[in-house]
Amino acid sequence: MKKDERHQLLRKLVQKDVITKQEDFVDKLHERGIEVTQATISRDIKELQLVKAPAQNGGYRYNLPPEMDYDVSQKLSRLMKDAFVSIDTQREFVLIRTLPGNAFALASLIEAAKYKEMFGCVSGDDTVLVISRDEESAKRLQKKIISFI
Known part of the structure:
Protein backbone atom coordinates (compact mmCIF):
# COMPACT_ATOMS: atom_id res chain seq x y z
CA MET A 1 0.00 0.00 0.00
CA LYS A 2 1.30 3.43 -0.93
CA LYS A 3 1.83 6.04 1.77
CA ASP A 4 -0.90 8.35 0.42
CA GLU A 5 -3.40 5.49 0.46
CA ARG A 6 -2.36 4.53 3.99
CA HIS A 7 -2.70 8.15 5.14
CA GLN A 8 -6.19 8.34 3.65
CA LEU A 9 -7.14 5.12 5.44
CA LEU A 10 -5.73 6.41 8.74
CA ARG A 11 -7.80 9.59 8.41
CA LYS A 12 -10.93 7.49 7.88
CA LEU A 13 -10.11 5.26 10.85
CA VAL A 14 -9.64 8.28 13.12
CA GLN A 15 -13.02 9.67 12.10
CA LYS A 16 -14.84 6.33 12.34
CA ASP A 17 -13.21 4.48 15.25
CA VAL A 18 -11.88 5.38 18.66
CA ILE A 19 -8.11 5.01 18.28
CA THR A 20 -6.33 5.46 21.59
CA LYS A 21 -2.81 4.25 20.81
CA GLN A 22 -0.51 3.54 17.88
CA GLU A 23 -0.98 -0.20 18.27
CA ASP A 24 -4.71 0.29 17.54
CA PHE A 25 -3.77 1.62 14.10
CA VAL A 26 -1.44 -1.35 13.53
CA ASP A 27 -4.19 -3.80 14.56
CA LYS A 28 -6.83 -2.14 12.35
CA LEU A 29 -4.52 -2.24 9.34
CA HIS A 30 -3.55 -5.87 10.02
CA GLU A 31 -7.29 -6.73 10.12
CA ARG A 32 -7.46 -5.37 6.57
CA GLY A 33 -4.44 -7.43 5.48
CA ILE A 34 -2.09 -4.45 5.45
CA GLU A 35 1.31 -5.14 7.01
CA VAL A 36 2.68 -2.10 8.81
CA THR A 37 5.00 -1.52 11.75
CA GLN A 38 4.44 0.69 14.78
CA ALA A 39 7.39 2.82 13.65
CA THR A 40 5.67 3.49 10.32
CA ILE A 41 2.46 4.44 12.12
CA SER A 42 4.44 6.77 14.39
CA ARG A 43 5.83 8.57 11.31
CA ASP A 44 2.37 8.68 9.73
CA ILE A 45 0.89 10.25 12.87
CA LYS A 46 3.51 13.00 12.74
CA GLU A 47 3.02 13.61 9.01
CA LEU A 48 -0.77 13.71 9.38
CA GLN A 49 -0.39 15.91 12.48
CA LEU A 50 -2.85 13.77 14.40
CA VAL A 51 -3.55 15.01 17.91
CA LYS A 52 -4.74 13.30 21.05
CA ALA A 53 -7.91 14.76 22.47
CA PRO A 54 -10.15 13.76 25.39
CA ALA A 55 -12.49 10.89 24.53
CA GLN A 56 -16.04 10.50 25.79
CA ASN A 57 -15.03 7.48 27.88
CA GLY A 58 -12.54 9.55 29.87
CA GLY A 59 -9.35 8.50 28.08
CA TYR A 60 -7.71 10.06 25.06
CA ARG A 61 -8.09 9.32 21.37
CA TYR A 62 -6.44 10.38 18.13
CA ASN A 63 -8.17 13.09 16.11
CA LEU A 64 -7.46 15.02 12.96
CA PRO A 65 -6.06 18.47 13.57
CA PRO A 66 -8.80 21.14 13.40
CA GLU A 67 -7.78 22.52 10.00
CA MET A 68 -7.87 19.03 8.43
CA ASP A 69 -11.21 18.05 9.95
CA TYR A 70 -13.33 19.23 7.03
CA ASP A 71 -14.79 17.86 3.86
Missing part, protein backbone atom coordinates in the same frame (compact mmCIF):
# COMPACT_ATOMS: atom_id res chain seq x y z
CA VAL A 72 -12.59 19.05 0.98
CA SER A 73 -15.39 18.32 -1.50
CA GLN A 74 -17.80 20.65 0.27
CA LYS A 75 -15.26 23.46 0.37
CA LEU A 76 -14.33 22.92 -3.28
CA SER A 77 -17.99 23.01 -4.26
CA ARG A 78 -18.66 26.20 -2.33
CA LEU A 79 -15.58 27.97 -3.70
CA MET A 80 -16.24 26.86 -7.28
CA LYS A 81 -19.83 28.11 -7.08
CA ASP A 82 -18.69 31.45 -5.66
CA ALA A 83 -15.50 32.19 -7.62
CA PHE A 84 -15.32 30.08 -10.81
CA VAL A 85 -14.85 31.95 -14.10
CA SER A 86 -13.61 29.37 -16.63
CA ILE A 87 -11.69 26.15 -17.16
CA ASP A 88 -9.79 24.82 -20.15
CA THR A 89 -7.29 22.07 -20.94
CA GLN A 90 -4.32 21.84 -23.25
CA ARG A 91 -2.52 18.53 -23.34
CA GLU A 92 -1.68 17.72 -19.70
CA PHE A 93 -2.50 21.20 -18.40
CA VAL A 94 -5.76 22.32 -16.78
CA LEU A 95 -6.14 26.10 -16.46
CA ILE A 96 -8.78 27.38 -14.06
CA ARG A 97 -9.67 31.07 -13.83
CA THR A 98 -11.35 32.47 -10.74
CA LEU A 99 -12.48 35.82 -9.47
CA PRO A 100 -9.48 37.81 -8.19
CA GLY A 101 -8.13 36.67 -4.84
CA ASN A 102 -9.59 33.14 -4.97
CA ALA A 103 -7.01 31.10 -6.87
CA PHE A 104 -4.72 30.46 -3.88
CA ALA A 105 -7.56 28.92 -1.88
CA LEU A 106 -8.73 26.86 -4.86
CA ALA A 107 -5.23 25.52 -5.51
CA SER A 108 -4.88 24.60 -1.84
CA LEU A 109 -8.15 22.66 -1.89
CA ILE A 110 -7.26 20.90 -5.15
CA GLU A 111 -3.95 19.83 -3.60
CA ALA A 112 -5.71 18.70 -0.41
CA ALA A 113 -8.02 16.53 -2.53
CA LYS A 114 -4.94 14.61 -3.76
CA TYR A 115 -6.35 13.70 -7.14
CA LYS A 116 -4.40 10.81 -8.63
CA GLU A 117 -4.55 12.55 -12.02
CA MET A 118 -2.62 15.54 -10.69
CA PHE A 119 1.16 15.89 -10.89
CA GLY A 120 1.33 19.39 -9.43
CA CYS A 121 -0.49 22.66 -9.00
CA VAL A 122 0.52 26.35 -9.03
CA SER A 123 -1.57 29.45 -8.61
CA GLY A 124 -1.62 33.18 -8.88
CA ASP A 125 -4.25 35.65 -7.78
CA ASP A 126 -6.96 34.56 -10.22
CA THR A 127 -5.47 31.58 -12.07
CA VAL A 128 -4.73 27.98 -11.11
CA LEU A 129 -2.56 25.80 -13.34
CA VAL A 130 -2.90 22.09 -12.63
CA ILE A 131 -0.35 19.85 -14.29
CA SER A 132 -1.76 16.41 -14.91
CA ARG A 133 0.08 13.16 -15.45
CA ASP A 134 -1.04 12.94 -19.08
CA GLU A 135 -3.62 14.29 -21.52
CA GLU A 136 -6.33 11.80 -20.52
CA SER A 137 -5.79 12.62 -16.84
CA ALA A 138 -6.25 16.32 -17.63
CA LYS A 139 -9.63 15.62 -19.23
CA ARG A 140 -10.76 13.50 -16.26
CA LEU A 141 -9.59 16.16 -13.82
CA GLN A 142 -11.43 18.88 -15.76
CA LYS A 143 -14.66 16.86 -15.48
CA LYS A 144 -14.14 16.37 -11.73
CA ILE A 145 -13.56 20.07 -11.17
CA ILE A 146 -16.55 21.08 -13.31
CA SER A 147 -18.74 18.73 -11.26
CA PHE A 148 -18.32 21.07 -8.27
CA ILE A 149 -20.11 23.94 -10.03
Whole structure:
Protein backbone atom coordinates (compact mmCIF):
# COMPACT_ATOMS: atom_id res chain seq x y z
CA MET A 1 0.00 0.00 0.00
CA LYS A 2 1.30 3.43 -0.93
CA LYS A 3 1.83 6.04 1.77
CA ASP A 4 -0.90 8.35 0.42
CA GLU A 5 -3.40 5.49 0.46
CA ARG A 6 -2.36 4.53 3.99
CA HIS A 7 -2.70 8.15 5.14
CA GLN A 8 -6.19 8.34 3.65
CA LEU A 9 -7.14 5.12 5.44
CA LEU A 10 -5.73 6.41 8.74
CA ARG A 11 -7.80 9.59 8.41
CA LYS A 12 -10.93 7.49 7.88
CA LEU A 13 -10.11 5.26 10.85
CA VAL A 14 -9.64 8.28 13.12
CA GLN A 15 -13.02 9.67 12.10
CA LYS A 16 -14.84 6.33 12.34
CA ASP A 17 -13.21 4.48 15.25
CA VAL A 18 -11.88 5.38 18.66
CA ILE A 19 -8.11 5.01 18.28
CA THR A 20 -6.33 5.46 21.59
CA LYS A 21 -2.81 4.25 20.81
CA GLN A 22 -0.51 3.54 17.88
CA GLU A 23 -0.98 -0.20 18.27
CA ASP A 24 -4.71 0.29 17.54
CA PHE A 25 -3.77 1.62 14.10
CA VAL A 26 -1.44 -1.35 13.53
CA ASP A 27 -4.19 -3.80 14.56
CA LYS A 28 -6.83 -2.14 12.35
CA LEU A 29 -4.52 -2.24 9.34
CA HIS A 30 -3.55 -5.87 10.02
CA GLU A 31 -7.29 -6.73 10.12
CA ARG A 32 -7.46 -5.37 6.57
CA GLY A 33 -4.44 -7.43 5.48
CA ILE A 34 -2.09 -4.45 5.45
CA GLU A 35 1.31 -5.14 7.01
CA VAL A 36 2.68 -2.10 8.81
CA THR A 37 5.00 -1.52 11.75
CA GLN A 38 4.44 0.69 14.78
CA ALA A 39 7.39 2.82 13.65
CA THR A 40 5.67 3.49 10.32
CA ILE A 41 2.46 4.44 12.12
CA SER A 42 4.44 6.77 14.39
CA ARG A 43 5.83 8.57 11.31
CA ASP A 44 2.37 8.68 9.73
CA ILE A 45 0.89 10.25 12.87
CA LYS A 46 3.51 13.00 12.74
CA GLU A 47 3.02 13.61 9.01
CA LEU A 48 -0.77 13.71 9.38
CA GLN A 49 -0.39 15.91 12.48
CA LEU A 50 -2.85 13.77 14.40
CA VAL A 51 -3.55 15.01 17.91
CA LYS A 52 -4.74 13.30 21.05
CA ALA A 53 -7.91 14.76 22.47
CA PRO A 54 -10.15 13.76 25.39
CA ALA A 55 -12.49 10.89 24.53
CA GLN A 56 -16.04 10.50 25.79
CA ASN A 57 -15.03 7.48 27.88
CA GLY A 58 -12.54 9.55 29.87
CA GLY A 59 -9.35 8.50 28.08
CA TYR A 60 -7.71 10.06 25.06
CA ARG A 61 -8.09 9.32 21.37
CA TYR A 62 -6.44 10.38 18.13
CA ASN A 63 -8.17 13.09 16.11
CA LEU A 64 -7.46 15.02 12.96
CA PRO A 65 -6.06 18.47 13.57
CA PRO A 66 -8.80 21.14 13.40
CA GLU A 67 -7.78 22.52 10.00
CA MET A 68 -7.87 19.03 8.43
CA ASP A 69 -11.21 18.05 9.95
CA TYR A 70 -13.33 19.23 7.03
CA ASP A 71 -14.79 17.86 3.86
CA VAL A 72 -12.59 19.05 0.98
CA SER A 73 -15.39 18.32 -1.50
CA GLN A 74 -17.80 20.65 0.27
CA LYS A 75 -15.26 23.46 0.37
CA LEU A 76 -14.33 22.92 -3.28
CA SER A 77 -17.99 23.01 -4.26
CA ARG A 78 -18.66 26.20 -2.33
CA LEU A 79 -15.58 27.97 -3.70
CA MET A 80 -16.24 26.86 -7.28
CA LYS A 81 -19.83 28.11 -7.08
CA ASP A 82 -18.69 31.45 -5.66
CA ALA A 83 -15.50 32.19 -7.62
CA PHE A 84 -15.32 30.08 -10.81
CA VAL A 85 -14.85 31.95 -14.10
CA SER A 86 -13.61 29.37 -16.63
CA ILE A 87 -11.69 26.15 -17.16
CA ASP A 88 -9.79 24.82 -20.15
CA THR A 89 -7.29 22.07 -20.94
CA GLN A 90 -4.32 21.84 -23.25
CA ARG A 91 -2.52 18.53 -23.34
CA GLU A 92 -1.68 17.72 -19.70
CA PHE A 93 -2.50 21.20 -18.40
CA VAL A 94 -5.76 22.32 -16.78
CA LEU A 95 -6.14 26.10 -16.46
CA ILE A 96 -8.78 27.38 -14.06
CA ARG A 97 -9.67 31.07 -13.83
CA THR A 98 -11.35 32.47 -10.74
CA LEU A 99 -12.48 35.82 -9.47
CA PRO A 100 -9.48 37.81 -8.19
CA GLY A 101 -8.13 36.67 -4.84
CA ASN A 102 -9.59 33.14 -4.97
CA ALA A 103 -7.01 31.10 -6.87
CA PHE A 104 -4.72 30.46 -3.88
CA ALA A 105 -7.56 28.92 -1.88
CA LEU A 106 -8.73 26.86 -4.86
CA ALA A 107 -5.23 25.52 -5.51
CA SER A 108 -4.88 24.60 -1.84
CA LEU A 109 -8.15 22.66 -1.89
CA ILE A 110 -7.26 20.90 -5.15
CA GLU A 111 -3.95 19.83 -3.60
CA ALA A 112 -5.71 18.70 -0.41
CA ALA A 113 -8.02 16.53 -2.53
CA LYS A 114 -4.94 14.61 -3.76
CA TYR A 115 -6.35 13.70 -7.14
CA LYS A 116 -4.40 10.81 -8.63
CA GLU A 117 -4.55 12.55 -12.02
CA MET A 118 -2.62 15.54 -10.69
CA PHE A 119 1.16 15.89 -10.89
CA GLY A 120 1.33 19.39 -9.43
CA CYS A 121 -0.49 22.66 -9.00
CA VAL A 122 0.52 26.35 -9.03
CA SER A 123 -1.57 29.45 -8.61
CA GLY A 124 -1.62 33.18 -8.88
CA ASP A 125 -4.25 35.65 -7.78
CA ASP A 126 -6.96 34.56 -10.22
CA THR A 127 -5.47 31.58 -12.07
CA VAL A 128 -4.73 27.98 -11.11
CA LEU A 129 -2.56 25.80 -13.34
CA VAL A 130 -2.90 22.09 -12.63
CA ILE A 131 -0.35 19.85 -14.29
CA SER A 132 -1.76 16.41 -14.91
CA ARG A 133 0.08 13.16 -15.45
CA ASP A 134 -1.04 12.94 -19.08
CA GLU A 135 -3.62 14.29 -21.52
CA GLU A 136 -6.33 11.80 -20.52
CA SER A 137 -5.79 12.62 -16.84
CA ALA A 138 -6.25 16.32 -17.63
CA LYS A 139 -9.63 15.62 -19.23
CA ARG A 140 -10.76 13.50 -16.26
CA LEU A 141 -9.59 16.16 -13.82
CA GLN A 142 -11.43 18.88 -15.76
CA LYS A 143 -14.66 16.86 -15.48
CA LYS A 144 -14.14 16.37 -11.73
CA ILE A 145 -13.56 20.07 -11.17
CA ILE A 146 -16.55 21.08 -13.31
CA SER A 147 -18.74 18.73 -11.26
CA PHE A 148 -18.32 21.07 -8.27
CA ILE A 149 -20.11 23.94 -10.03
